[in-house]
Amino acid sequence: MPDPSTIRAVECSPPCWMVRLALEEKGLDHECKLLNFAAGEHKSPEMLAKNPRGTVPVLMDGNIVVYETLAIFDYLEYAYPQPALLPNTNALRGRALTRLHEANNLKQVGMALFSYLMNTKAIDLDPAEVDHLASFLHDELFFWEYYYGIGHWASGSAIGLADLAVFAYVATAAHLGLELQQRYPNLHAFCLRMKERPSVIATWPSVWKQQPYSYLTEPES
Template sequence: MIRLHDYWRSSASYRVRIALNLKHIAYERHDIALLEGLHRAPDNLARNPQGFVPTLEIDGAMLTQSLAIIDYLDAKYPDPPMVPHDALARSRVLAQALIIAADIHPIDNLRVLKRLQSQFGADQAARDDWYRHWVNEGFGALEMTAGDGPFLGGDAPNLADVCLVPQMYNARRLEMDLAAYPKLVAADAAAAAVPEIAAAHPDRVKSTA
């Protein structure tokens, strides 16, 4: 049994759910309630020493870090590929994915937002402004890298889209104005029409938590 330890609204978990669905890999979800602090519980720390989600339990191993998990899945289940085989195209897709996974997401993570409050006294409005600022920084660059679509990654969804979709969900949850990013909005809409991606949406999985 392949088991995904995740949280329904975690964007890193969302990425892995999308990849699993696109590759038609059957799995069982185990919800880790972040807001209740269960990610710091001993059983989750035993699976994931950072106390994060997601963790993918597969082939007798516990895999952590969403992009590393997706890389494993791509190596073992190569169809459809999450990154192109061509070296230049691969580099471009990875760069797009990392704008989100390395530059936006880490500094907008729940633990960072909590630290802004506990150490610097940032109220909810200030934390929301912080969040929107870094999304806008990344989205501005990402919009410039987008091609002719229909997906951010090109003709078919790949790792770039796997990262984009959860970040767009978060941006809308924070009521961001996305008018400056028409290519990203269009790519997200194309992805939302893919049944495997739609099935990974937080609202779809929350009821199974």
């Protein structure tokens, strides 16, 4: 959690959410340990012993430790292949892996924006900087709007790992005020489909208020 003097706009880590979604989609019993970031719990001796980089998420499967979000995805798909979140044909799997790694572009621009909103005191928030960072997010969303116009899911006829990644970042942006329906109707429909899934219902951030913020809401012309 950010310091109380900051905006506290992003209370949930999209990478952690992605992993929780994957665990739920695979029906794996798990326990989610919440860490206090303001207190530095993610860099405690216990956590650094598991991940010397001090980042989250970290997956513990018995004595096996896996960190880095995409590595966790790969591990879960290998160790618990059913239900599958990657297709089993070469062509579809190739596209699915491409989309999954493409989502790193969404992570880069999304986290740059989210981190600024989370770590900047309200009095220091610069609307021009928000617009500047948001412009990179919009450039990236153009690609995903196109992909979700081709099909309901990013890489085939069924939900996959790429969809979990995209949803975590797009839903967070919507929480910050990004209006999808008019500008990104395909992404809007995708998010509505996702919100009906038990995995999303089970993991929806409890700290998010019902009404989204307005940081990314564009003024009416």
